Amino acid sequence: MRKIAESTVRRLSLYLRFLEDFERQGTETVSSEALATRGGTTSAQVRKDLSFFGSFGKRGFGYSVPELAGRLRDILGLERTYRIVVVGAGNIGAALAHFRGFEQHGFHVVSLYDCDPKKIGQKRNSIPIRDQRRLEADLAKELVDMAIVVTPAGAAQEIVDRLVKAGVKALLNFAPIQLRVPDDVIVKNVSLVLELEALSYGLRNR
Amino acid sequence: MRKIAESTVRRLSLYLRFLEDFERQGTETVSSEALATRGGTTSAQVRKDLSFFGSFGKRGFGYSVPELAGRLRDILGLERTYRIVVVGAGNIGAALAHFRGFEQHGFHVVSLYDCDPKKIGQKRNSIPIRDQRRLEADLAKELVDMAIVVTPAGAAQEIVDRLVKAGVKALLNFAPIQLRVPDDVIVKNVSLVLELEALSYGLRNR
DNA sequence: CTATGTGAATGATTTCACAGCT
DNA sequence: AGCTGTGAAATCATTCACATAG
Structure with a gap:
């Protein structure tokens, strides 16, 4: 795997925190813009961060909250305790x-x-x-x-x-x-x- | 004042911690190389970090521990409580x-x-x-x-x-x-x- | 001779901008 | 029509390398 910047990893963890909030309140879908606003960054940054690991969204639509949360947990190694x-x-x-x-x-x-x-x-x-x-x-x-x-x-x-x-x-x-x-x-x-x-x-x- | 990177400020704080150690053990003089080794960075990084704020060393010699510590406290705004x-x-x-x-x-x-x-x-x-x-x-x-x-x-x-x-x-x-x-x-x-x-x-x- | 201070070069990260899906 | 995914451009940070001062 290509070397990922520390700053990117830390943001992924932050995005996961936001997705957990969305999961709790039952939000199904989220855009890179929504995650960006929440985390004080830009939508391009969010998409770029995710792009190092794959493409998890649907164009014109956004990301499925549970799916993206799952992907991030997987990326971060959180599928285990x-x-x-x-x-x-x-x-x-x-x-x-x-x-x-x-x-x-x-x-x-x-x-x-x-x-x-x-x-x-x-x-x-x-x-x-x-x-x-x-x-x-x-x-x-x-x-x-x-x-x-x-x-x-x-x-x-x-x-x-x-x-x-x-x-x-x-x-x-x-x-x-x-x-x-x-x-x-x-x-x-x-x-x-x-x-x-x-x-x-x-x-x-x- | 020119915009200083967050990472630089954090390293200055780290250098100050090391200088406090040196002060306690009575070391008079320190080189950028010594600070670098201690902090897991490079001597060029140390000198560059300091150079944003002035030139505090003596060529061929290094830095006076108490003086550099004082300068860093001043830069970081620690001359007060x-x-x-x-x-x-x-x-x-x-x-x-x-x-x-x-x-x-x-x-x-x-x-x-x-x-x-x-x-x-x-x-x-x-x-x-x-x-x-x-x-x-x-x-x-x-x-x-x-x-x-x-x-x-x-x-x-x-x-x-x-x-x-x-x-x-x-x-x-x-x-x-x-x-x-x-x-x-x-x-x-x-x-x-x-x-x-x-x-x-x-x-x-x- | 030694270690600083610093432009210039390199490397890394972020932002831009738009083509490509849905 | 809308939002993602991504090369290319721009910005930012680190490293190099050397002239310079002590």
Whole structure:
């Protein structure tokens, strides 16, 4: 498959969110223009994004909402569910455990990991908090697809090395460091301070 | 000022993070190559990013760590602190209240807002939870610079309309909807499901 | 001699505009 | 008649490569 831009993939995910809304409200058909307006982009952009993967619409008509949603789920690899662990059961880790959006979209948080003996054995939203030292043993029994890293900065790289060694190929990193991983491991970073700094820049320069 | 790419601004913020590390460990001097390696980019990219704003290095030598950090803070508008409110005192809102990174970087969370009478009046990490209905009255007394929106999807647009009307010009949105705001209001979206879907796409296509 | 700063070249992404289906 | 799908054009971002300053 031809290399697809990160920005395109992110927009596809956004289009899928809109299609889910349309599905819920029973809308049958949608035009590229309608998706564009909703997502703050242009109809040409929507059509171009889709065209990398096939042609899913009917000319003069638009797209079938359920069909396009299905195609996007297929493209994004969402026809299956994913098993996830969250490493770090602090405030953010616990909040992630309670976040319903993950489950609703097929991302199943199977376990939290922490090193605080007071937390180990507890649950958050019925998800168990396990001893971080058991990570390798647990993953060897049943591998997970993705890990969310919400440890302090100092612990993140070591945890990630262990996750990678255990076979995890996709990471969502909240720690404020740039992780070093092999080429076949995908990392996405979430940095709230960085987002606020981008807002700060924006406020100042306009 | 010439229009600067979003991607450049985000990298500047990243460079600043690295410079803060260097400052802490007392490193005096850094090269574009060192910053590049750290951030997974190239030295040419680093120099180009900086060149949009001036020339801060010494040829044959590199950059003074404290000086470059200062310049970046200045460029990003971080020579001051910002007052922030968090709307929605659910799990994520509470986690944000406990997040030390905000305060450390000059983003001061002054208040949480919620509509649940059981939560109103409580505190999270000594930040008060106030009645959402008081938003306008409070902001009229003392305006905030930014708001973080962590309400359910259904409530987000209405809250944002009120924040905008009250004069807030910068929003960080966690709600899974595309917000409609006037042109002079900046919005950055954080969508964890979108990040996981991007990981899903990545896992499948390599 | 070393590492910056920067035009010029290359590469990537978005927009345009219209032919082609339905 | 209307909206998609798509090459071609335009714009935007990154990389190259080297003159220049310390």
